[in-house]
Amino acid sequence: MASRVVMPKLSDTMEEGRILRWLRKEGDRVETGQPLAEVETDKATVEMEAYTTGVVRTLIAPEGATVKVGSLIAVIGSAEEDITALLTEQAPAAAAQPGPAAQAAGRTAARAAALQSPSAAGRALRASPLALRMAAEAGLDLNAIAGSGPQGRVIKRDIEAALAASPPQPAPSAPGTAPGPRLVPAPSQREEAAEFQTVELSMMRRTIAKRLVQSKSPVPHFYLTVEVAMDRAWEAYQALREQKSEVTLNDIIVKATAAALRRHPQLNASFGGDHVRQYGRVHVGLAVAVEDGLLTPVIRDADSKSLEEIAADARVLIERARTRQLQPDEYTGATFSISNLGMMGIDEFSAIINPPEAAILAVGTVRQAPFVEHGQVKVGYRMKMTLSVDHRVADGATAASFMQTLKRMLENPLLMA
Numbered sequence: 001m002a003s004r005v006v007m008p009k010l011s012d013t014m015e016e017g018r019i020l021r022w023l024r025k026e027g028d029r030v031e032t033g034q035p036l037a038e039v040e041t042d043k044a045t046v047e048m049e050a051y052t053t054g055v056v057r058t059l060i061a062p063e064g065a066t067v068k069v070g071s072l073i074a075v076i077g078s079a080e081e082d083i084t085a086l087l088t089e090q091a092p093a094a095a096a097q098p099g100p101a102a103q104a105a106g107r108t109a110a111r112a113a114a115l116q117s118p119s120a121a122g123r124a125l126r127a128s129p130l131a132l133r134m135a136a137e138a139g140l141d142l143n144a145i146a147g148s149g150p151q152g153r154v155i156k157r158d159i160e161a162a163l164a165a166s167p168p169q170p171a172p173s174a175p176g177t178a179p180g181p182r183l184v185p186a187p188s189q190r191e192e193a194a195e196f197q198t199v200e201l202s203m204m205r206r207t208i209a210k211r212l213v214q215s216k217s218p219v220p221h222f223y224l225t226v227e228v229a230m231d232r233a234w235e236a237y238q239a240l241r242e243q244k245s246e247v248t249l250n251d252i253i254v255k256a257t258a259a260a261l262r263r264h265p266q267l268n269a270s271f272g273g274d275h276v277r278q279y280g281r282v283h284v285g286l287a288v289a290v291e292d293g294l295l296t297p298v299i300r301d302a303d304s305k306s307l308e309e310i311a312a313d314a315r316v317l318i319e320r321a322r323t324r325q326l327q328p329d330e331y332t333g334a335t336f337s338i339s340n341l342g343m344m345g346i347d348e349f350s351a352i353i354n355p356p357e358a359a360i361l362a363v364g365t366v367r368q369a370p371f372v373e374h375g376q377v378k379v380g381y382r383m384k385m386t387l388s389v390d391h392r393v394a395d396g397a398t399a400a401s402f403m404q405t406l407k408r409m410l411e412n413p414l415l416m417a
Helices: 086-095 097-115 127-137 156-165 187-194 203-216 232-241 249-263 307-322 396-409
Strands: 003-006 016-022 035-040 043-050 054-059 066-068 072-077 221-229 270-272 274-276 284-288 286-288 293-295 336-340 359-363 366-372 376-390
Touching: 003 336, 016 203, 016 366, 035 072, 072 086, 072 249, 072 274, 127 156, 127 376, 221 396, 232 376, 232 396, 249 307, 249 396, 284 307, 286 307, 376 396
Parallel strands: 284 336, 336 359
Antiparallel strands: 003 072, 016 035, 016 066, 035 043, 054 072, 221 376, 270 274, 286 293, 359 376, 366 376
């Protein structure tokens, strides 16, 4: 019996998906569990699997189309049966591409088509959506570019390296002619040419835009900032490095935060409209910058894990986030989040809460700075942290108590045990 194939909900925040390319064509036989299409969601680029066995009778949504979750995109069935009744669901998928959006879908389809070419001899290339766009705009052949991502995936840095290796050459002058005087456009022409550039939002960027409005507008934020003496934590970090440990300073901060949350469950919570849910387990989300967006992989039960276990989890999750390979259970379910911009030299900043979580910790850089102790000026390692709190969940005194506990743990790492 023929089955409808609809755009699945591949993440908790996904409202629509973009079909980068079909991995099966009409007339192909597909088995349950085999990859059917490559779909870009707001979180990652994933392979959508077939949920039934049969022949691909029709592909309704073209490559590059942006389709709402639940809309019909294909039909799978036997080769002879009548699928006319199922095709009445075609309209929602087509309606997802009106006007300018249809033109954008065409451009995306052209980029997706760059994944394959006759010269590939059956070899399916993989590339991130940003790499696809950059290659198409620069006229690069993806088959000639070696990918440095997982399983040979072509990513942004590979395109940049290819562009650096072969910069565009100026058009040659006609033989026997000397270059003429350079024409300088009038001021009005220059202003018109450089006025603006329209950049299409990726699926991830669209979701970020929606989520930030949903968080910042209705959630009453308040902020608390403390400065932490990081001398002992820095010594512990350096000692671990000398022992060839892969524990980072951020892992120490995650461990301390998780331990503090265990003592202050009011912040390990979420807002539910007419109730507040306090969680018995501590799952810490790590904000990770990726191409054209941000992902938050989750270290589960961080309070009960050792530093080495946290470091191992963080390494794997961060790499999977940067290569857009996270699975839904790896970026959902956080009870508290941390955003660290210290490695980028940022001293202090405020982060926006990721609803329905009650709070997020923004971490600045560790720097050497003068301070006064017992009337004497000394130099030590200092770091600023800012806690953003949903005032509906916790008050200032509660949040301040949590920050005092976290500060003590970072200043005395033995308290984390």
